[in-house]
Amino acid sequence: MIKRLGDSTLMFLEKPSIVGFASLVGKKEAQGPLKDDFDKIVYDMHLGQDTWEKAESALQREALSLALQKSQCSSKDVDYLFAGDLLNQCISSSYGLKDFEIPYLGQYGACSTMVQGLIMASVMVESKASHKSACVTSSHFCSAERQYRFPLDYGGQRPQSSQWTVTGAGCCILSDEDKKNAPKVFRATVGKIVDLGVNDQNNMGAAMAPAAADTLLRYFKDTSTIPSDYDMIYTGDLGKIGSKLMYDILDKEGFDISHNHKDCGVMIFKSDDIDVHSGGSGCGCCASVLCGHILKNVEKQKLKNILVMATGALLSPTSIQQNETIPSIAHLVNIVV
Amino acid sequence: MIKRLGDSTLMFLEKPSIVGFASLVGKKEAQGPLKDDFDKIVYDMHLGQDTWEKAESALQREALSLALQKSQCSSKDVDYLFAGDLLNQCISSSYGLKDFEIPYLGQYGACSTMVQGLIMASVMVESKASHKSACVTSSHFCSAERQYRFPLDYGGQRPQSSQWTVTGAGCCILSDEDKKNAPKVFRATVGKIVDLGVNDQNNMGAAMAPAAADTLLRYFKDTSTIPSDYDMIYTGDLGKIGSKLMYDILDKEGFDISHNHKDCGVMIFKSDDIDVHSGGSGCGCCASVLCGHILKNVEKQKLKNILVMATGALLSPTSIQQNETIPSIAHLVNIVV
Numbered sequence: 001m002i003k004r005l006g007d008s009t010l011m012f013l014e015k016p017s018i019v020g021f022a023s024l025v026g027k028k029e030a031q032g033p034l035k036d037d038f039d040k041i042v043y044d045m046h047l048g049q050d051t052w053e054k055a056e057s058a059l060q061r062e063a064l065s066l067a068l069q070k071s072q073c074s075s076k077d078v079d080y081l082f083a084g085d086l087l088n089q090c091i092s093s094s095y096g097l098k099d100f101e102i103p104y105l106g107q108y109g110a111c112s113t114m115v116q117g118l119i120m121a122s123v124m125v126e127s128k129a130s131h132k133s134a135c136v137t138s139s140h141f142c143s144a145e146r147q148y149r150f151p152l153d154y155g156g157q158r159p160q161s162s163q164w165t166v167t168g169a170g171c172c173i174l175s176d177e178d179k180k181n182a183p184k185v186f187r188a189t190v191g192k193i194v195d196l197g198v199n200d201q202n203n204m205g206a207a208m209a210p211a212a213a214d215t216l217l218r219y220f221k222d223t224s225t226i227p228s229d230y231d232m233i234y235t236g237d238l239g240k241i242g243s244k245l246m247y248d249i250l251d252k253e254g255f256d257i258s259h260n261h262k263d264c265g266v267m268i269f270k271s272d273d274i275d276v277h278s279g280g281s282g283c284g285c286c287a288s289v290l291c292g293h294i295l296k297n298v299e300k301q302k303l304k305n306i307l308v309m310a311t312g313a314l315l316s317p318t319s320i321q322q323n324e325t326i327p328s329i330a331h332l333v334n335i336v337v
Numbered sequence: 338m339i340k341r342l343g344d345s346t347l348m349f350l351e352k353p354s355i356v357g358f359a360s361l362v363g364k365k366e367a368q369g370p371l372k373d374d375f376d377k378i379v380y381d382m383h384l385g386q387d388t389w390e391k392a393e394s395a396l397q398r399e400a401l402s403l404a405l406q407k408s409q410c411s412s413k414d415v416d417y418l419f420a421g422d423l424l425n426q427c428i429s430s431s432y433g434l435k436d437f438e439i440p441y442l443g444q445y446g447a448c449s450t451m452v453q454g455l456i457m458a459s460v461m462v463e464s465k466a467s468h469k470s471a472c473v474t475s476s477h478f479c480s481a482e483r484q485y486r487f488p489l490d491y492g493g494q495r496p497q498s499s500q501w502t503v504t505g506a507g508c509c510i511l512s513d514e515d516k517k518n519a520p521k522v523f524r525a526t527v528g529k530i531v532d533l534g535v536n537d538q539n540n541m542g543a544a545m546a547p548a549a550a551d552t553l554l555r556y557f558k559d560t561s562t563i564p565s566d567y568d569m570i571y572t573g574d575l576g577k578i579g580s581k582l583m584y585d586i587l588d589k590e591g592f593d594i595s596h597n598h599k600d601c602g603v604m605i606f607k608s609d610d611i612d613v614h615s616g617g618s619g620c621g622c623c624a625s626v627l628c629g630h631i632l633k634n635v636e637k638q639k640l641k642n643i644l645v646m647a648t649g650a651l652l653s654p655t656s657i658q659q660n661e662t663i664p665s666i667a668h669l670v671n672i673v674v
Contacts, residue, residue, distance in 0.1 A: 002466045008416065008440050010466050051659050079345065080527060087653070088425040090445045094530060094651035098664045103345050103527035105453060106651070106666075108427045108443035116442060120457070127464030129339045129347050147655075190417060190440035193431060314431035314443070316424070318484075322388050327435045 002126050006222030008189055015184035015336070016125040019132075019175040020071020022063050023292035025268075025284070026141070026167030032269045037292035038168075039066050045142060045167065053087060056140035057096030059284070060085070063169035063291075064097060064136050071132075071173045075100040078173065079130035082117035084108050085138050085283050086165075087147060092138050102134070110312030111208075111237050112191065113137040114170060114287040115331040121174040122185040122333070131176050138169035139282025148201075148317055161203040163239045163281035166268060170287030172295075183298040187334035189219040193314065195327040201315065205242020205265075205278055207326035208311040212238060213249035215309060215330040220255065223334075227257040231303045234294060236286030236310035236330075237265035239279030264289035286310040298337050305336050339463050343559030345526055352521035352673070353462040356469075356512040357408020359400055360629035362605075362621070363478070363504030369606045374629035375505075376403050382479060382504065390424060393477035394433030396621070397422070400506035400628075401434060401473050408510045412437040415510065416467035419454035421445050422475050422620050424484060429475050439471070447649030448574050449528065450474040451507060451624040452668040458511040459522040459670070468513050475506035476619025485538075485654055498540040500576050500618035503605060507624030509632075520635040524671035526556040530651065532664040538652065542579020542602075542615055544663035545648040549575060550586035552646060552667040557592065560671075564594040568640045571631060573623030573647035573667075574602035576616030601626035623647040635674050642673050 003011040024040035035041070040062065047058040060083065068075060081100065083093035084107035093106060109116035117135025124130040142152055144165040150156050174185065194211040212235055220226060227233060238246055243263045250257060264286045265279030290308055297303045309332040315324070340348040361377035372378070377399065384395040397420065405412060418437065420430035421444035430443060446453040454472025461467040479489055481502040487493050511522065531548040549572055557563060564570060575583055580600045587594060601623045602616030627645055634640045646669040652661070 002464050004416075004466065053655055053659065079341075084443075084445060086426070088655060089423070089447065089651065089653035091651070091653045091656050094664050094666075095656065095661060098530040098532050098651075101529050104530050104666060105457070105527060106421075106445035108421060108445040110426065120442070123460060123464060123466055127339050127460060127466070129341065129460055129464070190442060192438050193435040193441050195435050314426065314428070314435075316426035316428045318390055318425060319428050319432065322390065324432060327431050329431075329441060 008218055009222035010188045012122055012126040012185055014126055015186050016122045016174045017177060017179045017182040017184050018172050018295060019179045019182055020067045020173040021291040021295045022066030022070055023170040023288040024062055024168060025288050029166055029168055029268055034268060034293045037296050052140060052143040053091060056092040056138055056143045059138040059169040060092055060096035060136050063171040067171035067173050075102050078102050078132050078134050080105060080124050080133040082107050082120045082135040083137060084113040086144055109329060110314055111281055111283050112310040112312030112329050112331045113283045114290060115308060115310035115333055118172055118333050119188045119190060119331060122188060125174045125176050132173060134171060134173045136171040137283040137287045139165050139284035141165045141167045144282055158277060159202045160277050161241050162277050163204055163265060163279050164276040165282040166280040166285040166288060168284035168288035170291030172291060181299055183295050183335050183337055185333055186336045187223060189215055189332040191215045191329040191331045193327045193329050195325050197325045199325045201320045204281060204313045205239040206245055207313050208238055208328040209242045209245035210249060211328035212246045212309060212311050212330040215332050217253055219332050227255055227260060230307050231305055233257050233261045233307045235263045237281040238263050238311055239265045241278045298335060301337055308333050308335060344555060346556055346559035347525045349459055349463040349522055351463055352523050353459045353511045354514060354516045354519040354521050355509050355632060356516045356519055357404045357510040358628040358632045359403030359407055360507045360625040361399055361505060362625050366503055366505055366605055371605060371630045374633050389477060389480040390428060393429040393475055393480045396475040396477060396506040397429055397433035397473050400508040404508035404510050412439055415439045415469050415471050417442060417461050417470040419444050419457045419472040420474060421450040423481055446666060447651055448618055448620050449647040449649030449666050449668045450620045451627060452645060452647035452670055455509055455670050456525045456527060456668055459525060462511045462513050469510060471508060471510045473508040474620040474624045476502050476621035478502045478504045481619055495614060496539045497614050498578050499614050500541055500602060500616050501613040502619040503617040503622040505621035505625035507628030509628060518636055520632050520672050520674055522670055523673045524560060526552050526669040528552045528666040528668045530664045530666050532662050534662045536662045538657045541618060541650045542576040543582055544650050545575055545665040546579045546582035547586060548665035549583045549646060549648050549667040552669050554590055556669050564592055564597060567644050568642050570594050570598045570644045572600045574618040575600050575648055576602045578615045635672060638674055645670050645672060
């Protein structure tokens with residue numbers, strides 16, 4: 001049963017279980033400190049495909065296959081599949097997942113897609129519309145870079161505020177069975193689009209920080225909880241700059257999360273990697289860290305009550321060329337064990 | 338309460354009411370036979386904006402505003418907003434709807450987005466996650482043409498199998514209140530991605546027909562109903578060619594829907610309009626015909642039990658350049674009064 005809390009938070013009384021989850025990343029991500037948490041490392045950035053877009057599709061296919069395997073079920077057992085990505089018309093998902101023949105609901109939340117899918121899959125399971133639902137998303141440095149910024153061989157310099165698109169994918173399978181030690185989705189807050197006028201596409205962290213703060217504040221208000229109630233609060237890909245800006249906004253509202261907050265974009269790469277500047281980004285950033293490092297630690301009960309909030313910048317190269325600002329969004333889930 | 342029927346159909350026992358709906362279209366669509374059914378006709382294709390993309394955003398903004406007005410509620414009364422469109426990164430929706438401050442869940446189902454949103458909004462209302470949820474989508478000839486095909490001033494000839502992107506938008510507001518005479522969503526079937534190898538982007542009808550047939554057959558099987566049980570079966574934008582191909586596939590399975598089937602893409606334009614070839618297309622096609630002509634006739638009880646199935650081609654210009662085939666999808670709702 002779903003209960004509404006306050007303005008815009010949902011509580012799932014039966015707590016859908018994440019019965020299977022899987023992540024894979026590229027070689028650069030595997031040089032970071034989370035290497036051992038990923039299920040698979042892809043050393044061939046092409047994944048045997050002849051285009052970067054098809055390589056990204058292969059990441060999604062592999063993430064779903066691994067998650068199905070780990071949850072000991074087949075694609076026939078999954079009622080609904082929520083997926084999306086950053087490529088135009090979300091082709092990584094549609095081409096990557098078409099052969100599974102699972103009823104498909106395409107999502108677009110930019111880099112917030114993983115948590116958006118997790119919320120929708122939880123709603124389907126909790127409302128008894130589904131026994132099992134899956135969510136999957138990905139990003140690939142090479143397909144994103146050439147679509148959003150410059151041709152790969154251009155090799156332009158990037159400002160310190162820019163972020164590096166993670167090559168990776170993650171998948172969760174939600175179920176109504178009460179699996180022992182499985183991470184469970186307890187509460188969720190859907191983001192509102194927030195746009196404070198940032199228009200620098202090389203500073204996505206600054207664009208997304210207000211959306212992240214907005215969602216988190218609404219969640220705390222709706223649930224009457226405070227930051228210290230949680231073992232850890234993870235954000236998707238605010239990066240170093242965006243995280244700092246979010247602290248500033250929260251601080252003005254009397255909330256300090258700096259002691260138990262980590263950002264997946266900051267966590268994923270080596271801290272002395274000079275290329276990544278403010279941190280990682282892309283749908284695959286939050287997805288791979290959540291479905292690798294974070295959920296593994298929940299399963300081991302090292303973390304028992306956490307918040308995961310994926311952030312997304314809802315721009316396009318066209319909107320930037322037209323001098324528009326960058327609307328952003330952040331979706332949040334409370335995961336418990 | 339949501340009940341699962343058969344393989345993949347949902348039944349909403351309390352039948353969420355469509356308490357408000359609105360549509361608007363451009364001048365070419367207003368020359369067609371459905372003119373009097375639309376709430377608003379936009380004679381300035383720019384809608385006072387300086388780019389086509391911003392004009393499309395204005396369509397969505399206007400559709401939601403009109404639907405809120407018609408349902409006598411404000412944006413604060415709407416708990417969740419499902420929206421999406423055809424533009425890269427779905428910017429018509431994110432930019433068009435950001436000022437409403439409604440928790441936002443971006444959808445991508447190409448031209449099937451209207452029904453996908455309707456299903457998700459119904460799930461939110463029926464599961465008590467929401468009192469009111471809205472769905473909105475749009476397309477604009479000028480923004481779609483230049484993104485998917487050629488610059489507008491190029492003026493290339495188009496084959497007879499091609500379709501004309503509708504300039505229009507539609508919005509529905511779903512509610513848990515039992516409003517008298519309001520159209521209600523009773524059952525829904527989520528589409529699977531189907532790809533039979535069609536790779537001609539000028540023949541979307543052929544690419545989408547197998548997906549439409551697949552969803553419809555699954556629905557009939559899950560509900561143990563037959564075509565003649567319904568006053569009318571509407572498809573989104575199969576066009577003349579796609580509709581014929583769908584009949585052929587259904588015929589082989591023993592179903593004949595030719596007597597009570599209409600396609601929004603065939604209905605919307607003047608039958609002697611030489612530009613539109615196989616018919617209209619775009620997210621705004623099914624959206625404007627549904628939220629104009631169809632739901633008005635349900636409200637007047639001229640139609641009491643109908644199926645509406647929006648079809649979408651999940652390709653991108655990049656996937657076509659890479660010689661990929663066109664995966665397609667079709668989502669279905671059963672609307673009753």
